[in-house]
Amino acid sequence: MLKKVVFAAVVLAGLVSAPRPAFAQTCTRDLLDCYARAAREDSFWYRWADGIDCELQYAGCVRRVLVG
């Protein structure tokens, strides 16, 4: 799971750093910040649970942009 979280963070970091039109990319930035906070947890299970919460927060943020 941790590997997946790190992999997702790396992929998203690539997305953020690639040249794009001037959009704020708020959801992606928030996700990276959330992953960074989760990675600081000492316990594997807390890291895992926080990672899931990060994913839901991201889904909620993107849902507002794509659907709301």
Place this chain on the structure above:
Amino acid sequence: MRSTMVIVCALGVMACRHSRSAVTPVRLFGPVIGNEIIAGRADGGADRPVLLLVAERDLVSIDVEHRSVARRSLALADGSSCWGLAQLSDGSLWTIRDWKTLREISLDGGTLREFALSNAHAALFSAGDRLLFQRAEFVAPDQALTSGKPGEGERQPWSSLQTRPFKLARTSVAALNLVTCGPTRAEERACWFPDEPAVALIDQAGRTRRLELAGIPRVSPEVLLTSDNPARPVRDAFVDRSGGLWVISAGTPIEGAGQAPGGWLLAHFAPTGAPLERVDLTEPARLILEADTRRVLLVLGSGYVAEVRL
């Protein structure tokens, strides 16, 4: 002198080109909502008010016939929010609170009852006496929608619509597979993914057919996922009495347009998918409230209910 006339003629031609193709929606009343998130919509039919879940915590009732609007807050603790709005054939009204709780609400925003859900859910719609659920699922392909009665644990697959795999992070896959379903006045209703210029037309029994929307551009996943106000191929889709499909799409904003949300293109398709009509709007629109071959009622980006005569 001659050059001045050339410039005047050129400006005249440009102005004519614009006025020929663009239609100005006529405002009827409002604003009924502000520049805020529309988190759900329930439409019980042409003779009932349209209900919107706005800002994830307010219920807005729009009565087109009487040109009136009422707004009520849901009973929510600080930090709580709701998404999705579904009205069953018995008139009951449902939403999802904080991803994992199904809540029945009254028209004045009160809570009637709640059921805990075993998974997080991303969307809620209805078909007759059944609720339609989309789970917040990060793995694809999978069944996009399931149906069930409130409080029943058992769900049935509803429609053959499947979520799609992408070679992207699982969070991005979940985002690109968010389904939206629009209102209908016929047998079928339209459901769509955020990146596709296509809809799935699904009847009450779940029979599904795919309709490609000619002339509406696809938006790449990368652009969708990195934009704060992305160009959505389908912003809203409404099936009229004859089975015709009306779509609000991103289109092209007019020059100098502000930041009002919504799409600038209104397109009409036959039940077969054949393009029938296509008009550019001078104001962006967010929702289609009602449509027939002569007029379309819209909620504009400015929040006004407006009419487009065709």
